[in-house]
Amino acid sequence: TDAYLAAMEKARVLNAYIVETPEQARAMAKASDAKLAAGQRGALEGIPLGIKDLFATQGVHTQACSHVLHDFKPQYESTVTTNLWRDGAVMLGKLNMDEFAMGSSNETSYYGNVINPWKRKDSNAALVPGGSSGGSAAAVAAHICAAATATDTGGSIRQPAAFTGTVGIKPTYGRCSRWGIVAFASSLDQAGPIARDVRDAAIMLKSMASVDPKDTTSVDMPVPDYEAAIGRPIKGLRVGIPKEYRVDGMPAEIDALWQKGAEWLKAQGAEIVEISLPHTKYALPAYYIVAPAEASSNLARYDGVRYGLRVPGDDIVDMYENSRAAGFGREVQRRILIGTYVLSAGYYDAYYVRAQKVRTLIKQDFDRAWDKVDVVLTPATPSPAFAPGEITDPVQMYLNDIFTVTVNMAGLPGISVPAGLSADGLPLGLQLIGKPFGEETLFQAAA
Ligand code: GLN
Numbered sequence: 163t164d165a166y167l168a169a170m171e172k173a174r175v176l177n178a179y180i181v182e183t184p185e186q187a188r189a190m191a192k193a194s195d196a197k198l199a200a201g202q203r204g205a206l207e208g209i210p211l212g213i214k215d216l217f218a219t220q221g222v223h224t225q226a227c228s229h230v231l232h233d234f235k236p237q238y239e240s241t242v243t244t245n246l247w248r249d250g251a252v253m254l255g256k257l258n259m260d261e262f263a264m265g266s267s268n269e270t271s272y273y274g275n276v277i278n279p280w281k282r283k284d285s286n287a288a289l290v291p292g293g294s295s296g297g298s299a300a301a302v303a304a305h306i307c308a309a310a311t312a313t314d315t316g317g318s319i320r321q322p323a324a325f326t327g328t329v330g331i332k333p334t335y336g337r338c339s340r341w342g343i344v345a346f347a348s349s350l351d352q353a354g355p356i357a358r359d360v361r362d363a364a365i366m367l368k369s370m371a372s373v374d375p376k377d378t379t380s381v382d383m384p385v386p387d388y389e390a391a392i393g394r395p396i397k398g399l400r401v402g403i404p405k406e407y408r409v410d411g412m413p414a415e416i417d418a419l420w421q422k423g424a425e426w427l428k429a430q431g432a433e434i435v436e437i438s439l440p441h442t443k444y445a446l447p448a449y450y451i452v453a454p455a456e457a458s459s460n461l462a463r464y465d466g467v468r469y470g471l472r473v474p475g476d477d478i479v480d481m482y483e484n485s486r487a488a489g490f491g492r493e494v495q496r497r498i499l500i501g502t503y504v505l506s507a508g509y510y511d512a513y514y515v516r517a518q519k520v521r522t523l524i525k526q527d528f529d530r531a532w533d534k535v536d537v538v539l540t541p542a543t544p545s546p547a548f549a550p551g552e553i554t555d556p557v558q559m560y561l562n563d564i565f566t567v568t569v570n571m572a573g574l575p576g577i578s579v580p581a582g583l584s585a586d587g588l589p590l591g592l593q594l595i596g597k598p599f600g601e602e603t604l605f606q607a608a609a
Pocket of ligand 1: 264266293316318319
């Protein structure tokens with residue numbers, strides 16, 4: 163813990179932590195020492211972790227990197243972090259992220275962007291770590307936490323993991339409790355870890371996952387020993403290659419990486435099967451209707467009365483308006499506008515209901531694929547990390563999620579693993595998608 167706290171101080175230029183909690187960290191580490199001395203050892207005893215700012219931590223700032231949650235300190239602890247502390251983990255601080263987890267580059271954070279510890283070869287220019295879990299990914303890559311919590315609504319665990327050469331898994335919807343995680347799009351949000359390798363990710367997920375009476379969408383199924391899956395042979399595993407993921411304009415190096423991944427699995431005895439997921443091209447547009455719709459509803463609670471920022475006004479409506487105008491950043495305001503529009507009378511059927519139908523079709527594509535294959539292999543992202551300010555068009559930014567959103571729309575587990583370097587020396591990731599509650603197979607194949 164002391165070594166990590168010292169490393170965090172030296173790495174402040176990355177802007178990965180927005181709150182450091184050295185007192186808590188030392189107290190928790192001492193408690194772990196006492197447990198170890200008494201012969202007790204939790205699965206994460208004494209392991210120092212970073213926590214994405216989306217997780218409520220009792221008495222410790224939890225602001226979803228939004229100005230609207232200015233100075234908010236919850237009186238309760240999220241279920242996921244409660245599980246981690248139960249197993250002996252130590253909290254180093256709260257990690258930077260895109261505001262309310264809306265973004266793919268960590269540039270929408272009220273606290274400024276995060277710097278990716280990776281640089282292009284022959285260049286010292288700063289790059290983004292991806293998002294929304296940009297602080298989590300950068301901190302793991304920079305060794306300023308042993309592992310981190312993260313969340314994924316459309317790719318926010320897997321895309322930053324790919325941009326930083328780390329491992330990130332979004333488990334099946336319902337595997338982790340969402341209680342105490344600031345809501346973005348409740349039917350898509352899931353927690354998961356970002357870690358340095360597949361084994362660490364397996365150990366983390368085992369601790370994070372649980373059924374929870376406080377989240378009725380959490381699932382009452384035993385949590386397997388994910389670590390035990392690592393090292394199991396994959397001979398005979400059927401790996402699907404979906405032809406619709408070979409999108410127009412995909413860089414040659416991403417395509418080459420994808421083929422290399424298939425060859426690695428084949429060399430281990432897996433069988434490669436061409437499959438079709440015909441509704442793939444509708445996933446991104448449908449996601450950018452469903453996610454903002456749910457967000458506009460979830461974010462209605464930030465009214466200047468109950469949480470965080472309050473900007474006074476002439477009357478209560480004026481106060482609401484002033485607080486929300488000053489508290490929400492541009493991307494969050496854009497999502498609220500889109501979401502409110504697609505839910506409004508006259509547009510609801512044309513947009514929201516239609517997007518929900520598309521969502522069902524995407525899920526059915528996968529249901530059919532599972533008759534033929536055990537996992538699906540795709541690239542994690544269409545490009546390596548880019549520079550801050552490089553992507554200014556929001557639709558261009560949304561294209562970052564092209565390979566990851568289908569997984570959230572269908573509620574499936576997906577893991578991103580580092581698989582090589584781009585021509586300019588940046589990490590690239592491959593994604594494995596699994597059947598519902600097929601995380602063990604993902605860890606097995608990913609390792
Ligand atoms: N980049 C996507 C978005 O902005 C996904 C974010 C996420 O998974 N939280 O909505």
